[in-house]
Amino acid sequence: MQFTNSDTIVTIDLDAVMANWRHLDALSKPQCKTSAVIKADAYGMGAAIIGPHLAAAGCTIFFVMSAHEGASLRVALGDAGFAQCGIFVFAGLQQGQEDIFLDYALMPVINDTSQLARVSMMARTRNTMIPTALHLDTGMSRLGLSSSDMDWLVEQMSEDKTLLDGIDLRFVMSHLTSSDETESPANAAQLTRFNDLHGFFPGVRASLANSGGVFLGKDYHFDLTRPGISLYGVHPAGRSATDANKGLNDAVRWDARILQVHEQKKGNSVGYNGTHILGRDSVIASLAVGYADGYPRALGDRAFGDPALGDKALVEIGGHVAPVIGRVSMDIITVDATDIPPQILRKADHACVLGPHYSLAQMATDAGTISYEILTGIGQRPERQYSYSQKAEFSA
Amino acid sequence: MQFTNSDTIVTIDLDAVMANWRHLDALSKPQCKTSAVIKADAYGMGAAIIGPHLAAAGCTIFFVMSAHEGASLRVALGDAGFAQCGIFVFAGLQQGQEDIFLDYALMPVINDTSQLARVSMMARTRNTMIPTALHLDTGMSRLGLSSSDMDWLVEQMSEDKTLLDGIDLRFVMSHLTSSDETESPANAAQLTRFNDLHGFFPGVRASLANSGGVFLGKDYHFDLTRPGISLYGVHPAGRSATDANKGLNDAVRWDARILQVHEQKKGNSVGYNGTHILGRDSVIASLAVGYADGYPRALGDRAFGDPALGDKALVEIGGHVAPVIGRVSMDIITVDATDIPPQILRKADHACVLGPHYSLAQMATDAGTISYEILTGIGQRPERQYSYSQKAEFSA
Numbered sequence: 001m002q003f004t005n006s007d008t009i010v011t012i013d014l015d016a017v018m019a020n021w022r023h024l025d026a027l028s029k030p031q032c033k034t035s036a037v038i039k040a041d042a043y044g045m046g047a048a049i050i051g052p053h054l055a056a057a058g059c060t061i062f063f064v065m066s067a068h069e070g071a072s073l074r075v076a077l078g079d080a081g082f083a084q085c086g087i088f089v090f091a092g093l094q095q096g097q098e099d100i101f102l103d104y105a106l107m108p109v110i111n112d113t114s115q116l117a118r119v120s121m122m123a124r125t126r127n128t129m130i131p132t133a134l135h136l137d138t139g140m141s142r143l144g145l146s147s148s149d150m151d152w153l154v155e156q157m158s159e160d161k162t163l164l165d166g167i168d169l170r171f172v173m174s175h176l177t178s179s180d181e182t183e184s185p186a187n188a189a190q191l192t193r194f195n196d197l198h199g200f201f202p203g204v205r206a207s208l209a210n211s212g213g214v215f216l217g218k219d220y221h222f223d224l225t226r227p228g229i230s231l232y233g234v235h236p237a238g239r240s241a242t243d244a245n246k247g248l249n250d251a252v253r254w255d256a257r258i259l260q261v262h263e264q265k266k267g268n269s270v271g272y273n274g275t276h277i278l279g280r281d282s283v284i285a286s287l288a289v290g291y292a293d294g295y296p297r298a299l300g301d302r303a304f305g306d307p308a309l310g311d312k313a314l315v316e317i318g319g320h321v322a323p324v325i326g327r328v329s330m331d332i333i334t335v336d337a338t339d340i341p342p343q344i345l346r347k348a349d350h351a352c353v354l355g356p357h358y359s360l361a362q363m364a365t366d367a368g369t370i371s372y373e374i375l376t377g378i379g380q381r382p383e384r385q386y387s388y389s390q391k392a393e394f395s396a
Numbered sequence: 397m398q399f400t401n402s403d404t405i406v407t408i409d410l411d412a413v414m415a416n417w418r419h420l421d422a423l424s425k426p427q428c429k430t431s432a433v434i435k436a437d438a439y440g441m442g443a444a445i446i447g448p449h450l451a452a453a454g455c456t457i458f459f460v461m462s463a464h465e466g467a468s469l470r471v472a473l474g475d476a477g478f479a480q481c482g483i484f485v486f487a488g489l490q491q492g493q494e495d496i497f498l499d500y501a502l503m504p505v506i507n508d509t510s511q512l513a514r515v516s517m518m519a520r521t522r523n524t525m526i527p528t529a530l531h532l533d534t535g536m537s538r539l540g541l542s543s544s545d546m547d548w549l550v551e552q553m554s555e556d557k558t559l560l561d562g563i564d565l566r567f568v569m570s571h572l573t574s575s576d577e578t579e580s581p582a583n584a585a586q587l588t589r590f591n592d593l594h595g596f597f598p599g600v601r602a603s604l605a606n607s608g609g610v611f612l613g614k615d616y617h618f619d620l621t622r623p624g625i626s627l628y629g630v631h632p633a634g635r636s637a638t639d640a641n642k643g644l645n646d647a648v649r650w651d652a653r654i655l656q657v658h659e660q661k662k663g664n665s666v667g668y669n670g671t672h673i674l675g676r677d678s679v680i681a682s683l684a685v686g687y688a689d690g691y692p693r694a695l696g697d698r699a700f701g702d703p704a705l706g707d708k709a710l711v712e713i714g715g716h717v718a719p720v721i722g723r724v725s726m727d728i729i730t731v732d733a734t735d736i737p738p739q740i741l742r743k744a745d746h747a748c749v750l751g752p753h754y755s756l757a758q759m760a761t762d763a764g765t766i767s768y769e770i771l772t773g774i775g776q777r778p779e780r781q782y783s784y785s786q787k788a789e790f791s792a
Contacts, residue, residue, distance in 0.1 A: 003490075004490075004491070004492040004493065005463070005464055005493075005496070006464065007461070007462050007464070007487065007537060011733065028408050030772070039688075039726070039727060040686075040726055040727060040775075040777065041776070041777070042690035043688070043726075044688070044775075047443070065403070065727045066403050066684070067401070067402070067683075068401055068402065068430055071539065090727070091403065091655055091684060091727075092655075094399075094400075094655070095400070095654065095745070096400040097400065097401075100401070111655070111656050112658065130460060138656075139664075139665065139670065140666075140667065140668075141658070141660050141664050141665065141666040141667065141674075141680055141730065142667060142680075142682050142722075142725065142728055142730055143655065143656055143682055143728065145702075146658045146659060146660065148659060149658070172673070177665070177667070177668055177669060177670050178668070178669050178670065181669065183616070184669075186669075186670055202556070257490065257509070259487055259488075259490070260507050260508050260539055262508065262533075262537070262542045262545070263544060264537045264542065265543070266533075268537050269535065269537065269573070270536075270537040270538070271536065271537065271538060271573070272536075272573050272574070273573060273577065274535065274573050274574065275572050275579075275580055275625075278537075284537055284538075285539050286539055288461075288462070288487060291768070291769045291772060291773065292435075292436035292439070292440070292772035292773075297765055297766070297769045298764070298765070326537070326538075329538065330435070330436055330439075330748075330768055330769075330772060331436060331461045331486070331487075332538055332539065334537065334538055349491070368694070369693055369694070370693070372687070373687045373693045373726075375686060376688035376726060376775070377687065377688075377690070377775075378775065379436075379440075379773075379775070380776050395458070396446070
């Protein structure tokens, strides 16, 4: 790891991401396809890199949020020789986006009747078939055709067979609200509702499972699964990859330059508002990462706990862990490096702030949020570096 | 505002930023210079735009965090005809950064004795004088020369007058820990300590005040103030610009596309984990902004409170406010738009999620954090747009 120009580096293990996708793919039957949800720039990990590597692993269908994200991904996939991959856009066709959908071969997820009308109109005026997915809301109340939309649609379809003219309906889909709570009755209720609605579209393939849904079992898989967060080794239910989820590998680590190591006297305070008072003469290491980088401010100022330091955010320096003390600043965190052997500290130029010693799931729990927000919250200042043991086979 | 391609837009009012800088500048004596701290990409607002506009307003000294940020700012300032501006780098000269400091005319803030030695060595080997600031720690225990460093330095200086050879010491500086707590005794204690330390450097100019320090009064101003957050209209103590801080203007607003408007029945749940149950038949608007954009997940799921909706995050659609309900998703928030007149909702294509109806300070309070984390946490997906009534006078 090279810290001359960058102060903080996020390293994405592409082997792990590819292996995670293969593992998730292997959990469903061979005839069920496994897509990849790489919206929000692949959860901040870089869709232009993650996308082609997943395509190299065998993924042929991708989901992004917006037309804009889709256009960028189309270019990245094309450059890597994967022009044939399909790209669905969750937000659907918004007003004025006809050209970008056609130019970049994007497939709208249709979420309501006005989008249905817009896509149908586009198909007619452009004299083409538009491949789509139809999103049926089964309990999220967020996107997708509502019950009243569905009633209207079913009635219309029975009267007017041309309603879906020009619309190449590849999938009907829905989204689970509670797949992270494996015991929640909401899962079975949504499954029943989805099966009912799917019945109105005989012969059309179906998709329901996000990452959590993949782990809920084969009833939830249908014809296409849509994992996202698990590509990075995270189980949605928050369990670590080492117990129930053998087969998922952590794919992300995060390091920061050690800006300064300094001695401070017992009784001195550390950081903004002097909230942390040193209980002993201490060695403090100041690291070049802060909340502007997405290191959560909520990880600062945690009360000292048992000797295992279990309730403090931890960093690792040369194989030794050290707790974060004081407030998290915009660009800097301070850690108590007193117990790190001086000969190790002297040689160290960086610390790991997220990695084997302190997982994404643990950081999320300590910050009072979920892994998804930590991952997507990592800012642009941390440089993204990618590790892989073998170059993916790109044709271009 | 044009929502064809972008789903979410942050608009920065450059007139307000420039006016805020002038206001902050007017709070100190004419002989005290006012710099601008635009690290972390100008708190996420775009240093390449903010920097030159502040230079046009009269700012001649900038602070960034890292050499990398400094190099980018140097290019932006140069392109706009402000090549003469000075750029200080808070992190100082890290190992191997000699070339970038010289190539981009960056000035290191010296934080410890090893940096002092490195800069001095660089001056000798490159046969030049290096303009610097010397950072003295007066209570932050984060960066800057510690007490023992200072003892060493003072002793060395008395014996060895060549210790600072090659170092053009422009400023001694320190950083306040508690300037947001105007009544904190820490402020006066740091001021006293800084005055004592400043005494060891006769004739060298001094700098202590961040945004909060500017409001603490003239004793804290010395020769150079360093405002950051207040450039965007935020008073560090969290008070709004309308009372004690007349003269600061909110400079940031944030809008998001309305992706879908849908009717939901009483009793339906909204969003992940079905935490919000609708108490009436409702109209829900789903907006294209989520925690991947930096909209804090902590703003979701807030308990319904009094009729004034004071404890819910609020959005504004066509002049009407609506509360955020259910969990914040990665890319979407859901709001209760039932009380917005249908004719207004029908015509609306976007909602304001941060603006006059719901300030940065209020959002920060509701999310359990500070304005700084909200601002720097806004992701890359929201497009930055800039408004200004008059083109700044750039010579290039």
